[in-house]
Amino acid sequence: MIILFLNCGSSSVRYSVYDWARKESLAAGLVERVTMPGTAITHERPGKDKVSFEKECKDHTEAVKLVVDTLINKEYGVINDVKLISAVGHRIVHGGKFAKSVLVDDAVMKELKEISDLAPLHNPAHIMGIEAAQKIIPGVKNICIMDTAFHQTMPDHVFMYALPYEWYTDLKVRRYGFHGSSVLYCAKRAAVLLGKKSNEVNVIVCHIGNGASITAVKEGKCFDTSMGLTPLEGLVMGTRSGDIDPAIPFYVMSKTGVSPDDMYNTLNKGSGVLAVSGKSADRRDVELAAEAGDQRCQLAVDMESYRIKKYIGAYAAALGRVDAVVWTAGVGERGPVIREKALRDLEYMGLEYDHDKNFSALTKNAESEITAPNSKVKSFVIPTDEEIVGVEDIVAILENRYDVHTKYTYIFEDKNYRNKLRDELFAKEIAKKPFLLKAAVNVPENIKNLVK
Structure with a gap:
């Protein structure tokens, strides 16, 4: 069973391909500058050279087609036929009320469109990605992996804000959580x-x-x-x-004339480590400069x-x-x-x-x-692995055995679970840097033997 996983941004499409039978990733990549001049794709496969090239994509449909064409390319592709793809998964940043992953149908699409205002930088792109996949791979099942689903167990006294109650009932204002x-x-x-x-x-x-x-x-x-x-x-x-004092944006706007849209953009894209350091959002650069x-x-x-x-x-x-x-x-x-x-x-x-x-x-x-x-x-x-969570949700949905995580056991909950690719990469690392074993846990004996 081959699963294609998409994470669509406003001008990008990240993707990965997973072989469930072999329990391993086949490829991953990124299409950048979608809708803009200079669209380019970067395609990576375990143990092989990275492939990069430019190809204009005026919209997400063309970007998803570029992904599919790359995956079946005779020279650097990883599957022979698009029909081998059993399902397309979509990472959805804001899943609203959904408490688990869901198979896409008209009702799901309607709900995602209704809550788009809650994540205007993300959800519209996700919707375009779903529609593109439906067009490029007709008949394939599309499944949404909600980034907010895990947090739906929060009690109401935790997820509610001390704001007019009608904002919650009418506008869905509450804490949702992400990641x-x-x-x-x-x-x-x-x-x-x-x-x-x-x-x-x-x-x-x-x-x-x-x-x-x-x-x-x-x-x-x-x-x-x-x-x-x-x-x-x-x-x-x-x-x-x-977290900031919510009065700050109003104060700055009244003093400078900055528009609400510009303020929203500043809080999201022009603040944080970038703003304080005045140099970069990359913590490596910031830490080096601090040390200096x-x-x-x-x-x-x-x-x-x-x-x-x-x-x-x-x-x-x-x-x-x-x-x-x-x-x-x-x-x-x-x-x-x-x-x-x-x-x-x-x-x-x-x-x-x-x-x-x-x-x-x-x-x-x-x-x-x-x-x-x-x-x-x-x-x-713990190195995160959002891909395996999404892939297993998709496979379980296809096999009619899926449920919320509190009633479902994932393969990585087994103490003997191994990530083959990660083990291989770690083996290469410790062959050069034996000190990495000092903190590592749950390491196979064959990898430990590399430093003996």
């Missing part, structure tokens, strides 16, 4: 590493990338999360402001890590008991500086941070523990 597939994967993998069932653990999952969120997972279910109606609320992010003495970059690092620490403390109080703090996504997986500053001095809650382990966890290909052996609360670095 749901990533949090689901990491929470369930943390349970495996703890030797427990997912409904037995309380974990705090820090998904720290350009977009960043923290989620409090209680007994395997979302209890609270930092992002809200939109992905703007919560942490200091790459270009998003996160740039005070604004140091301020950006301090602000981001402090906001994370504050949320960890708040969610520890909300959960009552914490079994683990999990780090994932680009910065979470490969940002030891941010992790260290956020985890220091948490001994009061039973978490004893280990500096050497933290700075040994410099890989995106291995699960690692970065706390001391006697730490009552563990901290893990």
